Amino acid sequence: MKVNRPWVKEYKQQERTVDNSKFYNSRTWRKTRKLFLENNPLCIHCERLGVTTPANVVDHIIPISEGGDKLNTKNLQPLCKKCHEKKSASESAKKRGMGKKLSVYKRCTSHDSQNFTHE
């Protein structure tokens, strides 16, 4: 599943390409993933918000590309698809140095709309 973002192209060349597909297809990972989901069946992000959502993605807290431990359960967290997509999106935004900009922009707009409704 790849999102086409033509405007990211120039950054792509600088990024180190880490091919993890072999690892994700390995029997060891499948086994670890299955076991982990059996022991941690709920999305922890949703759980923090008081929502119970079954997890179907095992996410690496520290990405493998950043040297995170592939199979250590301490580096794994159960996520639902939605939360995982959100996490990957904010991670790639951070990589592009847009994380800060985005949050500032969000804060400004909510502040503005607040003022607007109060007046």
Ligand SMILES: [Zn+2]
């Ligand atoms: Zn979730």
